[in-house]
Amino acid sequence: MIPPTIQTDRNFDDLATRFARNIYGSAKGEVRLAIVWEHLLQTIPELCAGEPLRILDAGCGLGQMGLKLAKLGHELVLSDLSEKMVKETGVLFKKELPEAKIELLHKPVQELNSKELGEFDLILFHAVLEWLARPEETLKHLTHLLKPGGHLSLMFYNRDALIFRNLIRGNWHKAESDNLQGDEGGLTPYHPLTLEEVESWLQRGQFEVLSRAGVRVIYDYMERRIRDKRPVEEIIRIELKYARHEPYLHMGRYLHLVAQKQAS
Numbered sequence: 626m627i628p629p630t631i632q633t634d635r636n637f638d639d640l641a642t643r644f645a646r647n648i649y650g651s652a653k654g655e656v657r658l659a660i661v662w663e664h665l666l667q668t669i670p671e672l673c674a675g676e677p678l679r680i681l682d683a684g685c686g687l688g689q690m691g692l693k694l695a696k697l698g699h700e701l702v703l704s705d706l707s708e709k710m711v712k713e714t715g716v717l718f719k720k721e722l723p724e725a726k727i728e729l730l731h732k733p734v735q736e737l738n739s740k741e742l743g744e745f746d747l748i749l750f751h752a753v754l755e756w757l758a759r760p761e762e763t764l765k766h767l768t769h770l771l772k773p774g775g776h777l778s779l780m781f782y783n784r785d786a787l788i789f790r791n792l793i794r795g796n797w798h799k800a801e802s803d804n805l806q807g808d809e810g811g812l813t814p815y816h817p818l819t820l821e822e823v824e825s826w827l828q829r830g831q832f833e834v835l836s837r838a839g840v841r842v843i844y845d846y847m848e849r850r851i852r853d854k855r856p857v858e859e860i861i862r863i864e865l866k867y868a869r870h871e872p873y874l875h876m877g878r879y880l881h882l883v884a885q886k887q888a889s
């Protein structure tokens with residue numbers, strides 16, 4: 626159920642700096658990018674087949690995943706509700722891949738439509754769903770921009786991992802309450818979601834889930850003094866080993882699904 630205080634989607638204008646520092650300025654972000662990247666490449670072989678695909682990164686944030694895809698030769702449209710994030714994405718591309726064919730849009734997902742943008746082979750919707758006032762409705766709108774047979778890469782904040790984290794920290798009252806939302810201004814999202822609920826939305830939307838992975842199934846549970854001593858390459862290696870396997874995948878701070886839109 627949507628907490629009564631949350632009526633609007635979370636614009637990251639005021640969180641951009643903290644997001645860049647706390648998430649992508651640390652091993653957390655590197656692990657997150659590496660797991661999602663490997664999972665995408667393994668599940669969608671077309672990404673490395675040499676033909677450019679049309680890809681939409683909706684809620685692109687700082688644009689790192691779009692950049693990796695553009696480096697493979699794909700055509701990218703990147704959009705975000707936050708003007709600051711869109712600007713940061715522009716700066717990143719200018720620095721790293723100035724020749725890339727990209728379109729940057731300062732627009733919420735709800736304002737994107739196939740009449741203006743055409744249809745896409747792949748849509749990324751990473752870590753946005755949990756910041757929306759109406760996640761299912763917004764996801765449904767977004768998937769209208771996907772071609773039949775096209776792929777959706779959906780990553781979201783895992784409610785069960787958040788409950789578990791509260792349990793092991795002794796925050797039992799919070800874990801047992803329905804309201805897991807973080808403090809205002811923090812990076813714990815409005816609506817952590819369960820695998821079951823998101824998969825039921827995808828099923829209703831005529832999607833087949835091709836593959837599932839947990840993102841940070843180990844790292845987030847390690848004691849800081851231990852994990853800080855491990856090289857990030859080692860952490861990524863071990864995360865990759867367990868990310869797609871039961872029961873570990875369910876422990877991921879995020880869950881990453883790759884799904885395919887069925888031809889109607």
Ligand SMILES: C[S@@+](CC[C@H](N)C(=O)[O-])C[C@H]1O[C@@H](n2cnc3c(N)ncnc32)[C@H](O)[C@@H]1O
Nearest residue numbers: 634635637684685686705706707733734751752
């Ligand atoms: C946690 S960040 C994730 C960014 C990026 N996808 C990533 O994985 O690093 C969430 C992003 O969603 C954006 N956002 C929130 N609501 C949105 C909406 N309705 N339409 C487009 N972007 C939205 C925020 O501004 C923010 O940049």
